[in-house]
Amino acid sequence: xxxxxxxxxxxxxxxLDGEPVFRLTQLWDGLYANLQEPDxxxxxxxxxxxxxATALPSALDLTTTSVSDSGDTVKFLWSLRDGGHPIExxxxxYRDRATxxxxxxxxxxxxxxxxxxxxxxxxxxxxxxxxxEQVVRAAHASKAKGQRLANVVFMGMGEPLANEPAVWGAVxxxxxxxxxSARHLTISTVGIIPGIRTLAERPLPVNLAVSLHAARNxxxxxxxxxxxxxxxxxxxxxxxxYLTAKNRRISFEWAMIDGVNDQPxxxxxxxxxxxxxxxxxxxxxxxxxxxxxxPTTGTPKxxxxxxxxxLEDLHVxxxxxxxxxxxxxxxxxxxxxxxxxxxxxxxxxATI
Ligand code: SAH
Numbered sequence: 001x002x003x004x005x006x007x008x009x010x011x012x013x014x015x016l017d018g019e020p021v022f023r024l025t026q027l028w029d030g031l032y033a034n035l036q037e038p039d040x041x042x043x044x045x046x047x048x049x050x051x052x053a054t055a056l057p058s059a060l061d062l063t064t065t066s067v068s069d070s071g072d073t074v075k076f077l078w079s080l081r082d083g084g085h086p087i088e089x090x091x092x093x094y095r096d097r098a099t100x101x102x103x104x105x106x107x108x109x110x111x112x113x114x115x116x117x118x119x120x121x122x123x124x125x126x127x128x129x130x131x132x133e134q135v136v137r138a139a140h141a142s143k144a145k146g147q148r149l150a151n152v153v154f155m156g157m158g159e160p161l162a163n164e165p166a167v168w169g170a171v172x173x174x175x176x177x178x179x180x181s182a183r184h185l186t187i188s189t190v191g192i193i194p195g196i197r198t199l200a201e202r203p204l205p206v207n208l209a210v211s212l213h214a215a216r217n218x219x220x221x222x223x224x225x226x227x228x229x230x231x232x233x234x235x236x237x238x239x240x241x242y243l244t245a246k247n248r249r250i251s252f253e254w255a256m257i258d259g260v261n262d263q264p265x266x267x268x269x270x271x272x273x274x275x276x277x278x279x280x281x282x283x284x285x286x287x288x289x290x291x292x293x294x295p296t297t298g299t300p301k302x303x304x305x306x307x308x309x310x311l312e313d314l315h316v317x318x319x320x321x322x323x324x325x326x327x328x329x330x331x332x333x334x335x336x337x338x339x340x341x342x343x344x345x346x347x348x349x350a351t352i
Contacts, residue, residue, distance in 0.1 A: 003059035003081065004031070004038070005136060005173070006129030015055060019048065027052070032177050035140040057081060059130045060137065066328040073325030074141065077337055080106065080130065085123040086337040087157055089134040090330045091141055097150035100138035102131055103335065104167050105158025110190045111225050112211075114255060116329075116336040117157045119293035126158070128169035135174055152180060155188040155209070157335045161195025168202055175204060182206050188253065193230045196238040200245040208242055209284070210235070212252040214261050215269035223261070236276050243278060251282040255333065256299035258288075262307050271314035283311060283318040289331040 002011070009028060016023050023044065030041030038044070038052040060078040063086060067074050072093040079086045090101040108115070109122035134156075139149040152174055154160040160167045167187065174180050182204035189195060190211050199208065214220035220227040227235075239250050254270065256262050274281045285308055288298030299307070304320055311318045323331045 002056065003127070003129040003133065004056045005059065005132040006127055007056060008173075009177070015052075023048065031136070035136055035143060059127070059133050060087075062137075066330065068325045068328050068330065070324075073328065073330050075325060075328050075330040075335075076134075076137070076141075078134075080126075082127075085120075087126070087130075087134075088330070088335045088337045089138055089156060090325060090335070091138045091149075092324055093142070093145065093147055096147075098138075098142040098145075098147045099151040099153060100135055100142075100149060101153045101156045102134040102138075102170075103156035103158050104131060104154055104160040104163050104170075106337075108158045109162065110159050112190065112213075112223065112333075114223070114257065114288065114291060114294045114296065115333040116291040116293070117333070119291060120336045125163045125166060128166050128173065131166060131170035132173045132178075135170075135178065139178065150180070151184045151186070153186045153188065153209075155186070155332070157337065159190055159192065160187050161189040161192035161199070164195045164198050168199075171202075171204060171206060190224055190226050191230050191235045192226065193234055193238045196235075196242055200238075200242045205246045205248050207248060207251070208239075208246075209251045209253055210239060210281075211255075212270070212273075213255055213257075215266065215273040219261060223257075232273070236273065239277055239281070249279055249282055250277060251284050253284050253286055253332075255286045255288045256304050256307065258297045258299045260296060262299040262303060264310060267307055267310040267314065271311055271316050274316050280315075280317070283316055285318060285320045286332050287320070287323050289323060289326055289334050291333060291336075 012027060013024050026043045030036045039049050059081050063077045063079050065074060065076055074091040076089045077086055084106040087103040087106050092099045105125055106123040107121050108117040110118055112118040135152055142149045154167060171185055175182055186207040186209055188209040188211060213223045217231050220232060243250060285304055287304060308318050308320055325331050
């Protein structure tokens, strides 16, 4: 059965067949403008609200809400009505706006060793409605704090381009129905080339972030195993085609792993790769967040600054991401929704 946010306005019109036409506007505005649950849309008669609740249940049941010590990061743990492993969504408050980080799969099959979601493995794809509902519920929570939800990043659990049709369906709904501009939507990928090519043919110019982490194949094969299928040169070509199609800048994510990808050689290789993109890419350095299944530690702060400086000297546009919500396991790579992780063996990590 479809869930509340799987259906389009036309589907709702069909469901409301026989009701006065203004009911559709009331329902639509309640859901998408006022971010209300159907039962709270008091302009609708009670009998209709009850019918809607049965016909179109929500997809997500809130299990817990965690708030970081600073109060500006909130993590929601949801169970899925249709089963599958629970998922998480992270809402980040900034001074004048909020950003939500949504999951696109329950788990992830990409198996990046340093990522808690990857350590836990894949359960199933999320539907359009399950993705859109994360955004609506976060927008509602944000509104309750007096803040507008301005950005959506597809950087939660899962690999968005391994579930591209549902992700694109969600992008269209978030853009068309919730009214966020494509420039405020960012899809992050591990580098699934067919997905990047499909995205290049889609009509809206969403931002693309690529989780690079290494600029030479032997190291990237270790850190991001899908690199064996989609190696760096092919990835660069796909990124350049995306840039040509969309006229947007791409950003590269680079988690700083102590002694692994933070050496002068790594900076040189990264800079060379960045300049192969036209226009050149932006680099986001991410201090490595601890995850239970990965023994390697993050690069110390001073050396991250040094690495950033080295990149700047090589004319790379670089920022260091401030990690938020590490205390509630809500930062990059920490989302696992309580899944047990497979501990990496020391031997396999010793090779990197
Ligand atoms: N699968 C997609 C979406 C996840 S985005 C992708 O890989 O891009 C999550 C980002 O956090 C990715 O850039 C990922 O590589 C990064 N990440 C994963 N584990 C991390 C960790 N332990 N510390 C910092 N960043 C991490």
